Amino acid sequence: MAIIIDGKAEAALAIDAVKASHATFEAESGIKAGLAVVIVGDDPASHAYVGAKGRMAKECGFHSVQHTLPRETSQLDLLRLIEALNADPVIHGILVQLPLPDHLDAEPVIQSIRPEKDVDGLHVMNAGDLATGLISCTPAGAMLLVSRIHGRDLSGLNAVVVGRSNLFGKPMAQLLLDANATVTMAHSRTLDLPAVCRRADILVAAVGRAELIKADWVKPGATVIDVGINRIAAPERGEGRTRIIGDVDFSGCKEIAGAITPVPGGVGPMTISMLMNNTLAAAKMSAARPLQQHWFPLSSPFG
Ligand code: GUN
DSSP: OOEEOOHHHHHHHHHHHHHHHHHHHHHHHOOOOEEEEEEESOOHHHHHHHHHHHHHHHHTTOEEEEEEEOTTOOHHHHHHHHHHHHHOTTOOEEEEOSSOOTTSOHHHHHHHSOGGGBTTOOSHHHHTTOSSOOOOHHHHHHHHHHHHHHOSOOTTOEEEEEOOOTTTHHHHHHHHHHTTOEEEEEOTTOTTHHHHHHTOSEEEEOSOOTTOBOGGGSOTTOEEEEOOOEEEEOGGGSTTOEEEEOSBOHHHHTTTOSEEOOSSSSHHHHHHHHHHHHHHHHHHHHHHHHHHHHHHHHHSTTO
């Protein structure tokens, strides 16, 4: 039977570290980390996530604001709000909750966020490892769980990421690669997906298909990280009730794997703690920047 990786406990440890570090930062600098979360429309699941992010930001001692825009908000109005938040000195992190309503194009919105305020890590400058070191929250959380089992150096290990989304699969593969794993990205067009998965020492599932990954797809002793969030009917809980399950058949796979994350209670809780960590990092970077801006002209031959 596998080690069940406790994402709630890991997330709580990460939040404790953020709270302590923020308290010191605030005492020394007089600056509170500021997080703005933008949500468009009234999708109940998105509102639940955004509410949790705002509450956690407050619990960490941050300045936390939520902008709730009506479903019919135009692209231009959304871009104007981002521009205002980009210019607002008390806001260090901006997150636009996805998905946006269909008439809005998410990509230009995400790319309009200043990279140093992109606490989601989705700006090309961050995704490409070029700018601020703000890493996309869910992959960062999943990596932290992987490191609890394997340490930070994954040399010699085969990792398979099932799913190639911009939000998760691609940045996760990059992080695994950065940690020296040998990485395969699998997806809906991969030939013989079970055989590819069976080669994985670290198997990461993020496809959005309930219980796709079966016990006989798992290499004995492998670490299985389940990023899926699938809502299914749960008539056993009463009429009309639902529950959340992952992309992994947990009850079967836990008998084969060496370590496995449950859903809920695995990767999910890590995402918010990584968001808080990124917001604090963004605030610290912003506090350090005026000093650099002073220095540069003085030391520059053009100054
Ligand atoms: N919707 C679901 N997960 C996420 C996330 O990590 N970031 C954003 N912005 N939206 C999401």
